[in-house]
Amino acid sequence: MPLLGETVSASPRFEYLFHPRSIAVVGVSTDFSRVGPGRMYVEALLGSGFKGKIYPVGRSGGQVFDLRVYPALKDIPGSVDYVISAIPASETPRLVKDCAAKGVKTVHMFTAGFGEIAAKNGKKLEDEVASLARRSGIRLIGPNCMGIFCPDTGLSFELSLPRRSGSIGFVSQSGGNAIQAVREAQTKNLYFSKIISYGNAADLDECDFLDYLTDDPGTKIITAYIEGFEDGERFKNVIRRAARAKPLVVYKGGTSAGGRRAASSHTGAIAGSEIVWESFLKQVGAVQVYSLDEVLDMAVLFNYLTPPKGKAVGIIGIGGGNSVLAADACAREGLTAPLLPSAIRRRLEAIYSSEAGGSFRNPVDMYFAKFNLAHETVRAVADSPGIDLIIVHMTIGWSPKNDVDLAKKHVELLTGICGEVKKPVVVALRPFGPAKYTDATADAEAALFEAGFPVFFSVASAARAINRYVDYYQRRKRSR
Numbered sequence: 001m002p003l004l005g006e007t008v009s010a011s012p013r014f015e016y017l018f019h020p021r022s023i024a025v026v027g028v029s030t031d032f033s034r035v036g037p038g039r040m041y042v043e044a045l046l047g048s049g050f051k052g053k054i055y056p057v058g059r060s061g062g063q064v065f066d067l068r069v070y071p072a073l074k075d076i077p078g079s080v081d082y083v084i085s086a087i088p089a090s091e092t093p094r095l096v097k098d099c100a101a102k103g104v105k106t107v108h109m110f111t112a113g114f115g116e117i118a119a120k121n122g123k124k125l126e127d128e129v130a131s132l133a134r135r136s137g138i139r140l141i142g143p144n145c146m147g148i149f150c151p152d153t154g155l156s157f158e159l160s161l162p163r164r165s166g167s168i169g170f171v172s173q174s175g176g177n178a179i180q181a182v183r184e185a186q187t188k189n190l191y192f193s194k195i196i197s198y199g200n201a202a203d204l205d206e207c208d209f210l211d212y213l214t215d216d217p218g219t220k221i222i223t224a225y226i227e228g229f230e231d232g233e234r235f236k237n238v239i240r241r242a243a244r245a246k247p248l249v250v251y252k253g254g255t256s257a258g259g260r261r262a263a264s265s266h267t268g269a270i271a272g273s274e275i276v277w278e279s280f281l282k283q284v285g286a287v288q289v290y291s292l293d294e295v296l297d298m299a300v301l302f303n304y305l306t307p308p309k310g311k312a313v314g315i316i317g318i319g320g321g322n323s324v325l326a327a328d329a330c331a332r333e334g335l336t337a338p339l340l341p342s343a344i345r346r347r348l349e350a351i352y353s354s355e356a357g358g359s360f361r362n363p364v365d366m367y368f369a370k371f372n373l374a375h376e377t378v379r380a381v382a383d384s385p386g387i388d389l390i391i392v393h394m395t396i397g398w399s400p401k402n403d404v405d406l407a408k409k410h411v412e413l414l415t416g417i418c419g420e421v422k423k424p425v426v427v428a429l430r431p432f433g434p435a436k437y438t439d440a441t442a443d444a445e446a447a448l449f450e451a452g453f454p455v456f457f458s459v460a461s462a463a464r465a466i467n468r469y470v471d472y473y474q475r476r477k478r479s480r
């Protein structure tokens with residue numbers, strides 16, 4: 001690790017972690033009646049199109065997925081850059097020595113049973129393995145983690161993860177959160193450049209990987225789930241540098257007493273209080289969130305939305321009650337819904353002149369049968385000089401007449417708006433009712449994301465993310 005407070009440009013140093021030429025997976029069983037992590041990693045690498053050589057290693061030898069299983073690391077005929085350890089913790093010191101003899105650069109330790117357990121011998125074993133690796137010039141990822149996901153090179157820790165690469169980087173102390181993030185992001189048409197699940201961080205830690213992503217040209221947005229850290233001064237410097245370079249979204253686990261206990265037993269992390277974290281992240285310019293859903297909400301905005309000038313929102317949707325609740329949600333989350341100028345109200349009244357009902361003060365309550373006038377409505381509200389952005393809210397399945405075909409028509413009308421108005425547009429798409437409407441909502445969400453709209457499942461979640469998003473850009477502007 002660098003010295004206290006030292007920040008080193010990580011990109012050249014750690015490029016080999018994400019682009020190994022060969023990988024050995026140690027702890028592979030040829031018994032297909034048992035599901036083991038070693039075979040899981042081999043299958044993930046093959047299915048993800050890993051571009052280098054894959055060497056399964058298991059004591060019994062044999063074959064797995066048409067690949068030869070080598071009894072030991074030393075039996076592999078070629079060089080090995082990267083080793084994935086899926087063997088019991090007690091056997092890892094011997095493995096690190098074997099890796100040193102083989103000239104291995106990186107060892108990813110999926111294996112648990114180290115510093116995260118209460119027994120003192122777990123931490124002692126972790127320190128021993130880290131010391132052996134350090135003396136041999138080997139870098140450790142983990143232990144107790146899923147490792148690296150890099151679609152560009154086919155480096156993956158699960159077969160079901162997408163092969164498509166994106167522009168979001170994710171540093172996660174939790175492997176489960178890493179997998180969940182990839183799966184959920186895919187439904188939002190979001191994809192990752194690199195994900196690092198780093199677990200106990202016996203060697204390489206959150207600072208190393210955040211620093212790397214700061215310099216990585218393929219990463220435009222940095223996200224992180226962190227339970228704790230060892231070097232507060234170094235962490236502060238790394239976070240500050242990252243936030244100045246790119247949007248940085250941080251989800252901190254272990255801020256409550258119960259959470260700190262769970263973090264300690266999960267990854268052996270030293271966590272901090274919520275108040276300290278809030279103050280710290282605001283000071284360095286990062287965006288703090290409080291759930292994995294909120295991490296992805298921020299990624300949606302940073303990926304899709306042009307930064308608005310301020311927090312004045314025009315709210316457009318169907319249903320008076322929904323409009324009231326939408327306005328309340330925006331106000332709670334720090335947005336304003338100013339009264340539309342009289343000229344804009346008269347323009348809206350002219351659009352809906354033949355229909356009963358409707359309110360045009362802001363929120364704008366569109367009459368259901370006139371949703372085909374969404375273009376004109378959004379354009380009118382966008383032309384208001386006091387409006388910075390627009391939220392369109394709708395519910396698929398809200399009315400018996402609102403069948404799936406009509407829902408598709410509404411989405412087609414909305415997708416035609418993108419690029420035609422001068423203000424950013426966000427869509428809140430509430431699911432409702434039977435399964436067919438849930439499916440229709442998912443289809444609508446996919447179509448809207450494809451058209452370039454940020455989509456949320458509630459006005460409240462949209463408003464919360466927008467408030468943080470605008471704050472982020474306003475802080476950046478003030479700091480220049």
